[in-house]
Amino acid sequence: FxxxxxxxxxxxxxxxxxxxxxxxxxxxxxxxxxxxxxxxxxxxxxxxxxxxxxxxxxxxxxxxxxxxxxxxxxxxxxxxxxxxxxxxxxxxxxxxxxxxxxxxxxxxxxxxxxxxxxxxxxxxxxxxxxxxxxxxxxxxxxxxxxxxxxxxxxxxxxxxxxxxxxxxxxxxxxxxxxxxxxxxxxxxxxxxxxxxxxxxxxxxxxxxxxGCVDVFTMIKHIDYPRDSETRNITAAIHPQVQDRDFCLLHPEDPLFQTFSGETLRYKGNEPLYPFFINECAYYEKGIALSLARKRRVMIxxxxxxxxxxxxxxxxxxxxxxxx
Amino acid sequence: FxxxxxxxxxxxxxxxxxxxxxxxxxxxxxxxxxxxxxxxxxxxxxxxxxxxxxxxxxxxxxxxxxxxxxxxxxxxxxxxxxxxxxxxxxxxxxxxxxxxxxxxxxxxxxxxxxxxxxxxxxxxxxxxxxxxxxxxxxxxxxxxxxxxxxxxxxxxxxxxxxxxxxxxxxxxxxxxxxxxxxxxxxxxxxxxxxxxxxxxxxxxxxxxxxGCVDVFTMIKHIDYPRDSETRNITAAIHPQVQDRDFCLLHPEDPLFQTFSGETLRYKGNEPLYPFFINECAYYEKGIALSLARKRRVMIxxxxxxxxxxxxxxxxxxxxxxxx
Structure with a gap:
């Protein structure tokens, strides 16, 4: 304008x-x-x-x-x-x-x-x-x-x-x-x-x-569920979330699947956009995925x-x- | 019978x-x-x-x-x-x-x-x-x-x-x-x-x-094209072959794509079944993919x-x- x-x-x-x-x-x-x-x-x-x-x-x-x-x-x-x-x-x-x-x-x-x-x-x-x-x-x-x-x-x-x-x-x-x-x-x-x-x-x-550009601003990281003693992870990214980077994640959506088969849900308060889902190098950093808010920015x-x-x-x- | x-x-x-x-x-x-x-x-x-x-x-x-x-x-x-x-x-x-x-x-x-x-x-x-x-x-x-x-x-x-x-x-x-x-x-x-x-x-x-079972018998391995001096690879698996394990590869089919964009073709004499296509651990073993013959075996x-x-x-x- x-x-x-x-x-x-x-x-x-x-x-x-x-x-x-x-x-x-x-x-x-x-x-x-x-x-x-x-x-x-x-x-x-x-x-x-x-x-x-x-x-x-x-x-x-x-x-x-x-x-x-x-x-x-x-x-x-x-x-x-x-x-x-x-x-x-x-x-x-x-x-x-x-x-x-x-x-x-x-x-x-x-x-x-x-x-x-x-x-x-x-x-x-x-x-x-x-x-x-x-x-x-x-x-x-x-x-x-x-x-x-x-x-x-x-x-x-x-x-x-x-x-x-x-x-x-x-x-x-x-x-x-x-x-x-x-x-x-x-x-x-x-x-x-x-x-x-x-x-x-x-x-x-x-x-x-x-013009307008959509920008994903990083809000927070989420770690894998871990065993309190060994610190080994006890769950993987849920199959419904795996490979769905930048698809909105809502509160109570499935997030992890434990190795015994149980579904764990997203307990956040607001819908956010996940990215870096299951990045190999972030296991050691304690990051299973990152969450972003989407903003429309005028350039x-x-x-x-x-x-x-x-x-x-x-x-x-x-x-x-x-x- | x-x-x-x-x-x-x-x-x-x-x-x-x-x-x-x-x-x-x-x-x-x-x-x-x-x-x-x-x-x-x-x-x-x-x-x-x-x-x-x-x-x-x-x-x-x-x-x-x-x-x-x-x-x-x-x-x-x-x-x-x-x-x-x-x-x-x-x-x-x-x-x-x-x-x-x-x-x-x-x-x-x-x-x-x-x-x-x-x-x-x-x-x-x-x-x-x-x-x-x-x-x-x-x-x-x-x-x-x-x-x-x-x-x-x-x-x-x-x-x-x-x-x-x-x-x-x-x-x-x-x-x-x-x-x-x-x-x-x-x-x-x-x-x-x-x-x-x-x-x-x-x-x-x-x-x-x-009953009958299809068995893939390993025939040979194929290495990546490499630079004669550095031994670095000079091509990746061709996009038409990547992820197509166990899909028949015919002579003259695309096999590799060089990093400059050229297509290299399969020069074998007979159609064979590729597997272990682009396995991470086999770069150091000099294996880009393995080739198998399919046989039907009576059990x-x-x-x-x-x-x-x-x-x-x-x-x-x-x-x-x-x-």
Whole structure:
């Protein structure tokens, strides 16, 4: 309705990261493929060249085909600029290397956009997991596409994508960890291509029309029922909930099925949208599924800032730094 | 057509093993559940009591939620009665413990039937993987059920189930490793229950009618296309083949899709049945899928031996041992 166009800084430097979790194989093989093709991309003559940095985030975990070696790399970036303690776990050391390459976090030298590639065993389609809301214009007809919002400030944020000026995780499933499935790999490849096209078109000065977007904001996590002594889980996700990510869960709906066959129900007060249902890596984090509220968000029309606006911005940033 | 009834020895001692691979969770949770319920089972008064031994095969791998700690336990039983070398891997030591509990392999003291529970990421339904052909009378209407035959003698056989006088693996998928899905867990639970019922009915003297069974005999394995230098895979299973286990693959059918998008075709000479398509654990073994020939096998009618036949058999075994 508003004819206001919000002007945002150019995004000349983008990073695409795979293998942040070493057993999430679509990202591993896609970044390897993009690195092979890089030479050809470089040779392509562009009016406004876009620098795309391809990164394999956790090579040691990739080699062992495990999520991580010592600790979850994607939780290591809260104090990315901090000192490295003695006897630091491998992933802490690696997080500082990545911060040097892609950041420093919060610094004007940081890359403009980090796209971190992930897979999930949950039936989530293609999700953008964001700290700020944005929208990609293109749709992918074969793959359901959704936006998830975790309400944490950039400073507190623990994930690799928080190192860039902007960042998001591209999460695609279902795919078992340690396996690559063509359909999921291809969806990720097309998703990354669309994202890079979007950045190029944005940088070129094209106005993107505003509009409404559904955003799923994470409200809470629910753990599996567990044995009070052994802490082993005593139930699995109920068959009526399994694979039904983003389908509304109502109070008293079946939620778990115990290993002896009993149905346990959702005891919440309000209907919410489940996601990350039965994600492999979250058993150890105590998360059987996450619940979100759906909001419709108005996105304004956007376009890239003019040269003059960019200069003014840079001066503003510099004077902020001096304070 | 033949009215001959083959008489076979009683099966008074059965073992059900889970967690032979520590991240195949249906078997882990099912055996834990059966152990909890064991007391109740024992209290049930039976005319011909059946001894059912529940075993968690690889507790250390289970704790770490990995397939194995040092080496694949289910490949450690070829020389199960052999000496333990110094600095033996954990799984070799554990295989000798299991051989002492369930075997010794090839010995009359061994349990009569070992049922070893496994999961696969492949879309294989419920499969009995056998060295000898048998048939369970009951069918499970919701789950496709098949018989796979690996042509190895019991002596050469490397798997846990070779320790019993008879043995088979119950393989159910698709389920990602490190995840338990209710539907797969329940199929395994029902499958084990049917198997135990079958043994009880067999032991009671009931005649099982003969008939025809389709058996898939493993012919060969096919590896992923790989980079000649790095040995990294360069293609995934083609989308037209993924999840189509036991659907006939013809020469020149699509087989792989490279990460750059090219289709690679099946270059075999004869149509064969693929199975274990895209099994997670077989990437490191160099197996993208296995191929089988389907044969229709006549199974004779069977019943348990009479007391007299059993006595005669025991004496025969004893005199063989003396030779």
């Amino acid at each position: 508003s004819s206001t166009v919000v002007c945002l800084p150019r995004l000349p430097r983008v990073a695409v990261c795979g293998g942040t979790h070493g057993n999430e194989l679509s990202g591993v093989y896609l970044v390897r493929e993009l690195l092979k093709a890089e030479k050809k991309v470089m040779e392509k003559e562009e009016e406004e060249p876009l620098s795309v940095l391809m990164v394999l985030s956790n090579p040691r975990a990739m080699q062992q085909c495990r999520r991580y070696v010592d600790t979850d790399l994607n939780r290591c970036f809260t104090h990315a600029n901090g000192p490295i303690p003695d006897d630091a776990p491998y992933e802490i050391i690696r997080s500082r290397e990545l911060n040097a390459t892609l950041g420093p976090k919060g610094n004007p030298e940081a890359v403009d956009l980090v796209c971190d590639l992930h897979n999930t065993t949950a039936n989530m389609g293609l999700c953008f997991i964001l700290r700020v809301t944005c929208r990609f214009q293109r749709q992918m007809p074969d793959v359901p596409m959704r936006y998830i919002h975790f309400d944490v400030s950039n400073k507190e944020s623990y994930s690799l994508d928080s190192v860039g000026k902007h960042g998001f995780a591209m999460e695609i499933g279902p795919q078992p960890h340690g396996v690559v499935r063509s359909n999921i790999y291809t969806a990720m490849k097309v998703g990354v291509q669309h994202m890079l096209d979007w950045v190029r078109i944005f940088n070129s000065g094209t106005i993107f029309e505003g 304004p029309a956007i376009r890239v800032q003019t040269e003059q606006q960019q200069q003014a911005n840079k001066q503003e940033f510099a004077s902020e730094e001096e304070e | 033949s009215s001959t009834v083959v008489c076979l020895p009683r099966l008074p001692r059965v073992a059900v093993c889970g967690g032979t691979h520590g991240n195949e969770l249906s078997g882990v949770y099912l055996v834990r559940e059966l152990l909890k319920a064991e007391k109740k089972v024992m209290e049930k008064e039976e005319e011909e009591p059946l001894s059912v031994l529940m075993v968690l095969s690889n507790p250390r791998a289970m704790q770490q939620c990995r397939r194995y700690v040092d080496t694949d336990l289910n490949r450690c039983f070829t020389h199960a009665n052999g000496p333990i070398p110094d600095d033996a891997p954990y799984e070799i030591i554990r295989s000798r413990e299991l051989n002492a509990t369930l075997g010794p392999k090839g010995n009359p003291e061994a349990v009569d039937l070992v049922c070893d529970l496994h999961n696969t990421t492949a879309n294989m339904g419920l499969c009995f993987i056998l060295r000898v052909t048998c048939r369970f009378q009951r069918q499970m209407p919701d789950v496709p059920m098949r018989y796979i035959h690996f042509d190895v003698s019991n002596k050469e056989s490397y798997s846990l189930d070779s320790v019993g006088k008879h043995g088979f693996a119950m393989e159910i998928g698709p389920q990602p490793h490190g995840v338990v899905r209710s539907n797969i867990y329940t199929a395994m639970k029902v499958g084990v229950q049917h198997m135990l019922d079958w043994v009880r009915i067999f032991n009671s003297g009931t005649i099982f009618e003969g 004779p009618a069977i019943r348990v031996q009479t007391e007299q036949q059993q006595q005669a058999n025991k004496q025969e075994f004893a005199s063989e041992e003396e030779e």
